[in-house]
Amino acid sequence: MSEPLTTIPPVWKPKAEQTAETSSGRWRREIRRRPGFQIGLVLLGLLVAAAICAPLIAPYNPGTTNLKEKNQGPSSAHPWGTDYLGRDLFSRTLYGAQTSLLIAFMTVGIAFAVGTTVGCMAAYYGGIVDEGLSRCVDLFLAFPGIIFSLALLGLIGAGVLNMVLALALSQWATYARLMRGQVLSVKNMDYVLSARTGGLPDRLIMVRHLVPNAIMPVLILATLDIGHVILATAGLSFLGLGIPPGIPEWGAMIGAGKEFIRMAPLNVIVPGLAITGVVLLFNILGEGLREILDTREEQVIPL
Amino acid sequence: MIFMTTRTHFTCLLLFLLIAGTVIAGCTNTGTQAGTAVQNRTTTTQAALAGEEQPLKFGELWLITGFDPMNSGVFITEKAIVTEALIGADQDFKLIPNLATTWRRTSPVTWEIALRENVSFHNGQPMTASEVKFSLDRAARLNAQNRQFMDYDSSRVIDAHTIEITTSKPNPILPEALHYPNMAIIHPDSLDAAGNFTTPIGTGPMVFDSFDQQTRTFTVKRNPHWWGGPVQLPGMVMTGIPDSNARALAIEKGEVDFTVDVPMNEVQRLNDLPGVTVDTYLTPRVYRMVVNFQRPALQDKRVRQAISLAINRDDIVDHVLYNVGAPARGLYIPSMAWFNTSMQALPYDPEKAKALLAEAGYRDTNGDGIVEKDGRPFTIDLVSAQERPGLPPMSEAIGQYLKEIGIDARVEIMASAASTDRQKAMNYDLLMVPANIAMIPDPGYIIDTWFRTDGYANSGKYSNPTLDARIDDAKQTDDLKERYAKFNKIEADIYDEMISIPLADYGVTIAHKDTVTGYRFDPTAHDLRMDANMTLTG
Numbered sequence: 001m002s003e004p005l006t007t008i009p010p011v012w013k014p015k016a017e018q019t020a021e022t023s024s025g026r027w028r029r030e031i032r033r034r035p036g037f038q039i040g041l042v043l044l045g046l047l048v049a050a051a052i053c054a055p056l057i058a059p060y061n062p063g064t065t066n067l068k069e070k071n072q073g074p075s076s077a078h079p080w081g082t083d084y085l086g087r088d089l090f091s092r093t094l095y096g097a098q099t100s101l102l103i104a105f106m107t108v109g110i111a112f113a114v115g116t117t118v119g120c121m122a123a124y125y126g127g128i129v130d131e132g133l134s135r136c137v138d139l140f141l142a143f144p145g146i147i148f149s150l151a152l153l154g155l156i157g158a159g160v161l162n163m164v165l166a167l168a169l170s171q172w173a174t175y176a177r178l179m180r181g182q183v184l185s186v187k188n189m190d191y192v193l194s195a196r197t198g199g200l201p202d203r204l205i206m207v208r209h210l211v212p213n214a215i216m217p218v219l220i221l222a223t224l225d226i227g228h229v230i231l232a233t234a235g236l237s238f239l240g241l242g243i244p245p246g247i248p249e250w251g252a253m254i255g256a257g258k259e260f261i262r263m264a265p266l267n268v269i270v271p272g273l274a275i276t277g278v279v280l281l282f283n284i285l286g287e288g289l290r291e292i293l294d295t296r297e298e299q300v301i302p303l
Numbered sequence: 304m305i306f307m308t309t310r311t312h313f314t315c316l317l318l319f320l321l322i323a324g325t326v327i328a329g330c331t332n333t334g335t336q337a338g339t340a341v342q343n344r345t346t347t348t349q350a351a352l353a354g355e356e357q358p359l360k361f362g363e364l365w366l367i368t369g370f371d372p373m374n375s376g377v378f379i380t381e382k383a384i385v386t387e388a389l390i391g392a393d394q395d396f397k398l399i400p401n402l403a404t405t406w407r408r409t410s411p412v413t414w415e416i417a418l419r420e421n422v423s424f425h426n427g428q429p430m431t432a433s434e435v436k437f438s439l440d441r442a443a444r445l446n447a448q449n450r451q452f453m454d455y456d457s458s459r460v461i462d463a464h465t466i467e468i469t470t471s472k473p474n475p476i477l478p479e480a481l482h483y484p485n486m487a488i489i490h491p492d493s494l495d496a497a498g499n500f501t502t503p504i505g506t507g508p509m510v511f512d513s514f515d516q517q518t519r520t521f522t523v524k525r526n527p528h529w530w531g532g533p534v535q536l537p538g539m540v541m542t543g544i545p546d547s548n549a550r551a552l553a554i555e556k557g558e559v560d561f562t563v564d565v566p567m568n569e570v571q572r573l574n575d576l577p578g579v580t581v582d583t584y585l586t587p588r589v590y591r592m593v594v595n596f597q598r599p600a601l602q603d604k605r606v607r608q609a610i611s612l613a614i615n616r617d618d619i620v621d622h623v624l625y626n627v628g629a630p631a632r633g634l635y636i637p638s639m640a641w642f643n644t645s646m647q648a649l650p651y652d653p654e655k656a657k658a659l660l661a662e663a664g665y666r667d668t669n670g671d672g673i674v675e676k677d678g679r680p681f682t683i684d685l686v687s688a689q690e691r692p693g694l695p696p697m698s699e700a701i702g703q704y705l706k707e708i709g710i711d712a713r714v715e716i717m718a719s720a721a722s723t724d725r726q727k728a729m730n731y732d733l734l735m736v737p738a739n740i741a742m743i744p745d746p747g748y749i750i751d752t753w754f755r756t757d758g759y760a761n762s763g764k765y766s767n768p769t770l771d772a773r774i775d776d777a778k779q780t781d782d783l784k785e786r787y788a789k790f791n792k793i794e795a796d797i798y799d800e801m802i803s804i805p806l807a808d809y810g811v812t813i814a815h816k817d818t819v820t821g822y823r824f825d826p827t828a829h830d831l832r833m834d835a836n837m838t839l840t841g
Contacts, residue, residue, distance in 0.1 A: 065703040067615075067622035071568075084568075085623070085700055158715065240689055245699050245714045256695060259548065263568045 115175020
């Protein structure tokens with residue numbers, strides 16, 4: 001959430017400072033009213049910290065097999081049990097968080113950056129640029145996202161970066177479409193017109209006036225999308241298309257563990273709960289953020 | 304604001320309900336579907352047999368897509384037992400008479416085969432040399448693999464029950480090739496006027512009854528006039544269930560009476576269920592790793608031996624295959640007549656493996672646990688298909704074994720179509736293969752196809768003119784004892800050179816209800832051959 005804001009160049013700062021008082025005040029007030037959102041933020045912090053520090057926290061190497069201790073239940077040596085090759089499920093789940101979060105943040109980051117740029121340019125320049133870019137967006141939106149990712153992964157093979165590429169390519173168009181609509185609604189506002197007559201270059205008009213005033217709904221979409229991307233990653237890995245077996249990943253753990261579901265259900269339950277919990281967390285955060293940022297709440301409800 | 308927070312909670316609750324709902328719906332759905340399936344099947348079979356003896360319900364391994372023996376012999380000859388090959392094989396892979404009674408090599412390229420008399424097709428016509436010629440001509444013409452197995456050139460009808468087969472080059476194992484299920488004998492009326500294969504009319508203990516394109520259910524019934532004597536089994540209803548977990552559920556819920564290859568970790572649990580028995584047998588199939596000889600690192604014998612020494616085959620058989628299989632001992636399986644009993648199982652010795660790697664120039668110079676040579680870390684691409692349930696976990700375990708001796712193994716598991724592409728493009732270092740080793744019951748079959756320079760299953764592109772010459776010499780040896788001895792010598796050298804890395808013998812599990820008795824396993828078949836003399840009670 002703070003990531004995309006930092007991409008805005010320093011020229012924008014004076015304006016931000018003007019409203020900083022009231023804006024940050026409103027933020028603090030809104031967050032204080034939402035204990036659920038606060039807990040969510042703390043949990044997110046813990047999750048990210050755990051994922052980053054996985055090598056320090058995890059009691060075992062996630063890849064080390066110990067065939068003789070396969071399919072064990074929880075014990076003091078293995079708090080969440082072991083998988084079908086005797087690997088520690090707690091360590092694997094922890095490293096899995098690293099994989100999932102890395103993919104989710106990278107995918108949403110790329111899709112967000114590309115989508116907003118394209119959407120903003122299409123709306124601002126209009127005419128043939130808009131036609132070209134919008135038809136391109138339509139083309140991508142016409143494919144069902146997951147099928148597109150499936151086909152692409154089948155073509156380029158498994159791997160973390162390939163996964164990011166496949167998911168980002170299927171997602172960016174949504175951001176572009178939304179951004180285009182938002183920019184269209186502000187681009188004829190008086191302050192934009194006066195900036196233009198004042199001779200401000202197009203690039204600066206976009207960066208100073210259009211992006212800051214159009215970005216919020218796209219930002220909310222991005223937050224909500226993180227959970228969606230984690231699910232998609234897990235789904236593709238479950239099908240054996242996403243992440244090679246050497247890297248612990250929740251969907252792949254469920255996919256391989258489902259053969260043992262009756263004899264050793266922990267193989268599936270542990271990564272399953274991890275996915276459910278993390279996706280739920282991001283959905284709650286996204287929802288909370290939407291409520292805080294969306295000033296037109298009442299109009300949104302009927303949807 | 305309070306309204307909004309309530310909404311957040313409400314959303315969470317809704318999400319939980321949704322997940323719980325999906326899980327419950329998922330469970331009950333499977334239950335009801337399975338229930339309806341059983342009901343449907345019972346009604347059809349009741350209608351079909353109107354209260355007569357019940358047919359055996361067989362859960363096949365693969366979806367039933369075709370039943371023309373020319374290319375689906377494994378199904379129609381071995382599973383449906385509607386058609387039969389000229390020559391059979393015993394439990395130790397020695398040839399025995401079947402539709403042919405005797406065979407004799409009359410010149411280097413001609414064979415005279417005497418056919419069994421008093422054999423009739425399911426349409427009542429007697430089997431004579433002209434139908435045999437028709438079937439073999441057709442099998443060789445339409446399928447290149449059949450043609451290669453037989454080196455088939457032509458055949459000539461000598462009299463009603465004698466046929467002469469001419470091969471394109473001397474082929475001492477033509478009789479062995481005739482055992483292959485694709486070379487089964489059919490009546491020309493199996494084809495319609497346009498020449499399309501429609502109805503399998505064979506000579507086997509089961510007669511084709513129906514095939515439902517929608518459900519891919521294939522039914523057969525007893526042949527009352529089988530030349531082999533009275534047939535016990537009244538008939539079979541066969542459906543392909545490609546997922547091993549689904550097959551386990553089907554036998555557990557009573558949807559099928561007989562099925563094959565249940566998940567290995569469930570063998571014990573299923574066997575403990577009242578009314579169900581699971582037996583494990585060895586089939587002529589081995590798990591092995593093909594070595595890519597275009598990779599310089601793997602051209603070094605010491606590296607290949609180190610890879611083999613890094614793998615604990617006993618632990619893999621015990622804990623990954625759940626004892627459905629056995630550690631490899633040589634290239635063949637113990638039930639084969641040409642099995643070399645002096646072959647030793649491959650040892651597990653990671654220290655020796657590391658020493659061999661060091662000797663070959665691979666040392667861990669930067670302390671990261673991975674060995675390097677000329678400053679470059681030693682990485683290996685281990686590619687595996689995912690279809691046979693033992694392969695993916697075995698590949699993962701082997702990847703870890705290789706890491707332990709300092710090789711950075713990258714395991715890739717994919718659909719078999721994708722792994723075949725990788726194999727054809729030579730884009731792998733090691734390739735996991737569950738290969739059949741007795742498509743033709745002769746020791747030369749795998750040695751010739753896997754290791755000869757132009758062998759069609761020589762996926763690793765191994766080439767050694769000296770070995771080629773030895774294979775050619777052994778292939779042309781007629782005397783069985785001498786032939787086996789020559790091939791065993793070649794086998795020992797291949798084993799020592801680690802031209803391909805054997806892992807384990809493949810086990811097949813047969814799960815059947817206790818109402819099915821008298822099943823006799825045929826180790827020469829692909830996975831299994833159905834037995835017409837099983838009995839079904841109750």
